Amino acid sequence: MKHVKDLLETLTGRLEGLARSNAVVAQPVVVGDRHMIPLCELSMGMGAGGGIGEGEPDDSTGYSGGKGMGGGAGGGAKVSPVAVIVVDGADVRLEILGS
Numbered sequence: 001m002k003h004v005k006d007l008l009e010t011l012t013g014r015l016e017g018l019a020r021s022n023a024v025v026a027q028p029v030v031v032g033d034r035h036m037i038p039l040c041e042l043s044m045g046m047g048a049g050g051g052i053g054e055g056e057p058d059d060s061t062g063y064s065g066g067k068g069m070g071g072g073a074g075g076g077a078k079v080s081p082v083a084v085i086v087v088d089g090a091d092v093r094l095e096i097l098g099s
Contacts, residue, residue: 007073008048014075026081037085046075 026038051070084095 007071008046011046011048011073011075033089035087037087038081039083039085040079041082043078043080044075045077046073048073 024040024042026040029036029038049070049072051068053068081097083097086093086095
């Protein structure tokens with residue numbers, strides 16, 4: 001089970017790194033005198049599995065006995081722009097994206 005724990009720790013560390021790098025307030029975009037700062041929504045998910053074996057076979061499933069193992073981990077992240085702060089000279093406004 002240590003390998004599952006190691007996989008999950010690695011996955012969690014990478015997702016945390018993503019969350020810290022431009023995930024909520026992205027890098028400003030500069031076009032002439034206009035500065036645009038994207039604001040984003042971050043969605044993250046992760047999961048892990050496990051397993052082990054040994055012992056007598058289960059008569060209800062029909063699986064034969066023997067040793068076993070298992071493992072698995074997965075995750076994902078999605079960053080979606082939701083608004084932009086526009087700084088145009090002395091004018092500052094918030095532009096909502098989408099619906």
